[in-house]
Amino acid sequence: MKRSGKKYKKTKRLSMDKIIVAAKHLKKRFGEIIAVDDISFEVFAGERFGILGPNGAGKTSTIRMIYGFSPMTAGQLEVFGLDISRNHxxxxxxxxxxxxxxxxxxxLSVIENLQVxxxxxxxxxxxxxxxxxxxLKFMAIEHRQTSRAVDLSGGMMRRLVLARALLNQPDLLILDEPTTGLDPQSRHQVWERLEELKAKGITILLTTHYMEEASRLCDRLIIMDKGKILVEGKPLELIRRYTGHNIIEVINPDDALRRYIQSRQVRHELIGRRLTIYGQDNDLLYHEISDNYCHSDCSIRPATLEDVFLRLTGRELRE
Amino acid sequence: MNCASFNVTRRFWRVWQRNFSVYRQNWKVSFLLPMLEPLFYLLAFGVGLSVLVGKIHCHGIEVSYVKFIAPALLSINIMNNAFFENTYASFVRMYYQKTFDAMMATPLTLEEIITAEIVWSATKSAIATTLMLIVISSFGLIHYPHGLFIIPLSFLGGIAFGSLGMFFTGIVPRIELFNLPIFLFITPMLLFSGTFFPMENLPQWAQIAAVFLPLTHLVNLARAFSFGIIDAGALWGFGYLLIFCLVFFPLAIRKMHKRLIK
Incomplete structure (x- = not known):
């Protein structure tokens, strides 16, 4: 597994190539259910590593083993080069x-929560x-330090939890769905804080099912489903590899267009009334379609990680 | 993480401190309850009932009914404080507030968290008992200095009933189901452990059954101390409570381990 090519700021304790988390054939079973099924990955110092996946993919089970909350069923797991089962x-x-x-x-008040x-x-x-x-200053909650935690807004609570996770100046920050349930303003504020932490050289491991969050925050990521790793790579690489640059979407395609698409042999999907066409360089194809076939809804947009995610994990509902 | 290992360091005080910090938030209410409660009971039983009951023979001496029930009120208070702290309050921290989850992501171990929870509930018992003792003593119902032994006794009793409570927290599926152990254990103990009437009034089989209840021994000890009697009989009571702790404390940790470490 190659280290992502970005230049990392050197930190006092960690050298550049150091492996922070090394998981080998990691497995977690709850009774009959196999939550994590033989996965291996590494997280390097200074990296922001994402674990993506639909609900029940095994994301939380994986990170719970990493922070010593739940014992692994099988495999090897080292954090900071130490065996988790002996040095938790x-x-x-x-x-x-x-x-x-x-x-x-x-x-307790905001400040007491942190003191405790x-x-x-x-x-x-x-x-x-x-x-x-x-x-308190970093998370922009100093003005509420004497308020009771229960009186804070969702965004402020989240920032307080984040502040709490940073008290011990951690070498590794683990975030389990850090912005789930937040409004866009709060979410962006959390992202900004995480970007500043990244600039300070802290290693971040996060799980999310927001693809926008993953594209913005992760240097490298894995997509999990049903306990297994489907792919691993940098966000842009994955987009190029699995969907191409742009995506053409047509609502209610007529038969003529369907035949045309078949004849051109381009990668496409028809889901319900929506036709999605993937491709490396779709501009010409788009003009062709919009001039000759499209009567109403027809658009071209850059491909996103969400397209990769849906292609790989499918569209059926989870849980 | 091994179930067999008992990984507890001094760090467990940090969890105790957390509970103390929260307790301090509403100390006025926490203080008021143990100070007012005995007043109500003493008023009801002392003024209302003692006229009907008259004197009672106990521990070889003859005492007024109020003097008879004063140490029982203290003992029930020890039991309730510890048992309710480690059932309802601990369950709320564990299940609703996810306090233990957050703690387990720090260098604390589960064993430290549960130990601290039980030691905390014993502390809370001791604080409440001290306050109650002051109120009851002002009526001249406690013999000193022997009565001071009731304070360390309240801590030991707190560990015993706290461990029992924590054991139930480890096994009840839902918070509503604490009603069951309360109905089956706490209420019978409250009534039949020589609290409001001497055990000798019970039929023989019930007296034998009562010997196995921890509250019986707690009441016995508290009563002896409040009358100013310290004899070899006290050793039996202490021995029983100690063994009760040695059984239920590890059992509580084991059940909580099973419940939380998945």
Whole structure:
């Protein structure tokens, strides 16, 4: 597996090529259900690595094993070069976790939430106050520091959870669906914070089912389905490899157009009333179609990760 | 992560501190309850009932009914504080607030979290008992300095009933089902452990059954201390409570492990 080609800022503790997470033949079984089915991947220092997949793909099960929450059924898993089954306390001191649920203390204020959590890492006194002040500022929640956590908006709660995950200055930040349920403004604010963290050289491992989020945040990603890894690569590479540059979409294609598409032998899908045509250079084809066949809805747009995702994981509903 | 290992370091105090921080938020309410509750009971039983009951023979001496039930009220308070803290309150933290989930993503182990939960509930029992003791003592119902032994006793009793509560938290599917252990264990203990009438009034079989209930021993000890009696009989009570802790504390951790580590 090759390291992605971007230049990383050097950090004091981690060298550039260091492997932060190494999973080999990782497996997780809950009774009869195999949640994670023999997957292998590596996350490098300074990288933002994404795990994508529909609901029930095994994303959360995978990262829960990485942060020592749930024991693996089989395989090997090393974090910071340490075996997770024997060194989970040493590993957990160096990671920050942002779980799917906010899990804040509703009765405590914003600042108390952070104080209580800092103590779990044995960060107390002046060091804790200093760090909390920095993080409140970084997450733009200083003006609400005395509010009770339960009175915060969804976006602010999320930022507080993120601040909490950064208290111990982690070498690896694990985010499980960091922006699920947030409004667009809050989501963009979280993204901006994560981009700043990336600039500081922190390694980020995140799961998401928002493709826009993955394209924006991930240097490299895997797409999982039914416990297995379907593909691995950089977002743009994957788009080129699986869908091409642009996508032509036609609503209610007539028979003539269908025949024409068949004759041209281009990669396409007909789902319901929508015809989707994939291709590397579709401009000419688009003019052809829009001039001769298209009577109403017909459009061309750049391909996105979502197209890759749907092609690979299918369109049937999950759960 | 191994089920057999008991991985607890001093870090467990951090979880205790968390609960204390939350407790401090509403300390006024938390303080008011144990101070007012005994007043209500003493008023109802002392003024209302003691006229009908008269004197009671107990621990070889003759005491007023109010003096008889005062240590029982303290013991019930110890039981309730610890049991309810480690059932309803712990369940809310575990299931609704996901507090344990968040903690387990830090260097804390599950064993540390559960140990701290139980030690916390014993602490809460001891705080409530101390407050209640002050109120009851102001009526001259407790013999000192022997009565001071009730404070460490409340901590031990807190560990015992806290572990029992945590054990049920580890096995109940839904929060509503705590009604079952309360109906089957807590309420019978409250009534038949020599609390409001001497055990000798019960039929023989019921007396034997009562010997197996932890509250019986807690009431016995609290009563002896409040009367100013410290004898070898106290060792039996302490021994029982200690063994109860040694059984239910590891059992509680095991059940919580089974419930949470998946």
């Amino acid at each position: 306390r040493a590993i957990k001191k160096r990671i920050g976790v942002c779980q799917q649920e906010n899990s804040l203390d509703p009765d 959590f800092a103590r779990y890492f044995n960060i107390t006194g002046k060091a804790a106050r200093q760090r909390i002040k920095e993080l």
